[in-house]
Amino acid sequence: MxxxxxxxxxxxxxxxxxxxxxxxxxxxxxxxxxxxxxxxxxxxxxxxxxxxxxxxxxxxxxxxxxxxxxxxxxxxxxxxxxxxxxxxxxxxxxxxxxxxxxxxxxxxxxxxxxxxxxxxxxxxxxxxxxxxxxxxxxxxxxxxxxxxxxxxxxxxxxxxxxxxxxxxxxxxxxxxxxxxxxxxxxxxxxxxxxxxxxxxxxxxxxxxxxxxxxxxxxxxxxxxxxxxxxxxxxxxxxxxxxxxxxxxxxxxxxxxxxxxxxxxxxDTPPKMSIKHPVGGMVPWWVPEFMGGIFANMYMKRPVLYPDRCISCGDCERICPEDAITMKKLPRISWSKCIRCYCCAEICPKDALEPR
Ligand code: SF4
Ligand code: SF4
Known part of the structure; x- marks a missing residue:
């Protein structure tokens, strides 16, 4: 190909x-x-x-x-x-x-x-x-x-x-x-x-x-x-x-x-070495029923930078697990969060980052 x-x-x-x-x-x-x-x-x-x-x-x-x-x-x-x-x-x-x-x-x-x-x-x-x-x-x-x-x-x-x-x-x-x-x-x-x-x-x-x-x-x-x-x-x-x-x-x-x-x-492609994440998904060898526990223990959490947040609520609306509750600022339930990072992707102010 x-x-x-x-x-x-x-x-x-x-x-x-x-x-x-x-x-x-x-x-x-x-x-x-x-x-x-x-x-x-x-x-x-x-x-x-x-x-x-x-x-x-x-x-x-x-x-x-x-x-x-x-x-x-x-x-x-x-x-x-x-x-x-x-x-x-x-x-x-x-x-x-x-x-x-x-x-x-x-x-x-x-x-x-x-x-x-x-x-x-x-x-x-x-x-x-x-x-x-x-x-x-x-x-x-x-x-x-x-x-x-x-x-x-x-x-x-x-x-x-x-x-x-x-x-x-x-x-x-x-x-x-x-x-x-x-x-x-x-x-x-x-x-x-x-x-x-x-x-x-x-x-x-x-x-x-x-x-x-x-x-x-x-x-x-x-x-x-x-x-x-x-x-x-x-x-x-x-x-x-x-x-x-x-x-x-x-x-x-x-x-x-x-x-x-x-x-x-x-052309000959450039030989670059860009900075990239190691990937944040639950690995294949973790059984489905253990996925949530694994995510909680080992995967990065979407962490809020409160000074950047404008309280728009977009993160709460997009979260597939209803893990975010908007008060003045978003609050995340770690037990519900599956680390999909949809909230970080959609945030208009980059106020949520996996860390
Ligand atoms: S999407 Fe970003 S700016 Fe909007 S409430 Fe969530 S964290 Fe704050
Ligand atoms: S990472 Fe996914 S599941 Fe967790 S709070 Fe953000 S949108 Fe919700």
């Missing part, structure tokens, strides 16, 4: 880099053509300014839109961020991430359609069906646009995990509660990816995130764009380029692609 590596110093050069990748993978017309509806699924974990590197950069999305439009196809952009699955919240996230300028600068549609329906998964690893946004289901072509970031729970978040955003609103934190433990969670993510099976993944690794990802880490110049038809192959290539051990990434470990089958083409 081929992964194209394109070295790229800044977003101004991203269109040329992506175009070269498509040409070297067989030509853009292999992936989309005139008259088709091409749905772009970037990373909108939450509303955050582009320079924080939490979301796929709007200039990167614009570059892909321009290539799609030059081919005579129509581009539609959608994601479901962490939080309530309603239009108002989506609008807020789009604005904060500066994605609202994309339809002003191109002919793309920024979709506010939060409707969804169940997609059957008769051969799912753990899911038999999954709710998926209708916009995704109605696409002729799906292009996955992940951001290269670290992740407190899964070590790294990339192409496979980015498709988790096709699942609507609060179903995502609910799945955290339902599919605990590294193996179950990874199998669920792989099933969600398979429910939509993106035709192409193009990763924004120009500025990525190291340290306490996926929301509270540090932006870092990585200067690369990775492109592949296989999200799993792309994730392996991204981890290798950034010094992350692929055996520690649950979606790679539980995936079905042999690392030997990944072929890199294009």
């Amino acid at each position: 081929k992964v194209h590596v394109g070295l790229c110093q800044d977003y101004g050069d991203s269109q040329r880099t992506i175009l070269r990748a498509l040409e070297e993978l067989g030509g853009a017309d292999r992936f989309f053509r005139k008259g088709q509806k091409v749905v772009l699924k970037p990373n909108l974990l939450k509303g955050a300014p582009p320079e924080k590197a939490v979301t796929t950069h709007p200039d990167f999305i614009i570059s892909v839109v321009r290539i799609v439009e030059d081919a005579g196809a129509r581009a539609v952009i959608i994601d479901s961020p962490g939080g309530p699955g309603n239009k108002r919240f989506l609008q807020r996230c789009y604005e904060k991430s500066e994605w609202t300028r994309i339809p002003r600068e191109t002919g793309a549609e920024l979709s506010y359609d939060v409707s969804y329906s169940q997609v059957p998964l008769p051969h799912g690893r753990i899911l038999k069906s999954v709710p998926v946004l209708k916009v995704i289901q109605e696409a002729d072509v799906i292009i996955n646009l992940p951001k290269l970031k670290t992740h407190g729970l899964t070590v790294y978040t990339g192409a496979v995990k980015n498709m988790y955003g096709t699942v609507p609103g609060m179903t995502k934190p609910a799945f955290h509660g339902q599919y605990r433990g590294m193996h179950r969670f990874a199998r669920m993510l792989l099933d969600v990816h398979d429910a939509s099976s993106p035709d192409l993944s193009i990763m924004d690794g120009i500025v990525g995130m190291e340290g306490k990802g996926p929301a509270g880490g540090d932006p870092i110049k990585m200067n690369m764009v990775l492109t592949s038809q296989s999200a799993q192959a792309l994730d392996m290539a991204a981890c290798r380029a950034t010094g992350i051990d692929i055996s520690k990434v649950p979606t790679i470990r539980m995936g079905d692609l042999d690392p030997k089958d990944v072929e890199l083409i294009g």
Whole structure:
């Protein structure tokens, strides 16, 4: 499975880099053509300014839109961020991430359609069906646009995990509660990816995130764009380029692609060694019924920085286990908390951090 590596110093050069990748993978017309509806699924974990590197950069999305439009196809952009699955919240996230300028600068549609329906998964690893946004289901072509970031729970978040955003609103934190433990969670993510099976993944690794990802880490110049038809192959290539051990990434470990089958083409990838968490999931060898006890004894807790908290209550609303009670400040019940870190991811002030 081929992964194209394109070295790229800044977003101004991203269109040329992506175009070269498509040409070297067989030509853009292999992936989309005139008259088709091409749905772009970037990373909108939450509303955050582009320079924080939490979301796929709007200039990167614009570059892909321009290539799609030059081919005579129509581009539609959608994601479901962490939080309530309603239009108002989506609008807020789009604005904060500066994605609202994309339809002003191109002919793309920024979709506010939060409707969804169940997609059957008769051969799912753990899911038999999954709710998926209708916009995704109605696409002729799906292009996955992940951001290269670290992740407190899964070590790294990339192409496979980015498709988790096709699942609507609060179903995502609910799945955290339902599919605990590294193996179950990874199998669920792989099933969600398979429910939509993106035709192409193009990763924004120009500025990525190291340290306490996926929301509270540090932006870092990585200067690369990775492109592949296989999200799993792309994730392996991204981890290798950034010094992350692929055996520690649950979606790679539980995936079905042999690392030997990944072929890199294009430029020589950089040899980096980014700061990343060791991963915070209950390991596979802990029996399901012991998961809560293990989490309580050995896993990092989401700790509050009271001076940063604005008492918005978002953490209380997203917690899948009702472990947070809002007084003036949030209070967390450690016996209920399953260490999913959804609260830390959604906090608009980075007032909760796993420690
Ligand atoms: S911790 Fe963050 S999400 Fe929770 S109430 Fe405070 S600011 Fe809001
Ligand atoms: S308190 Fe935070 S980490 Fe714990 S279960 Fe709730 S959302 Fe997850």
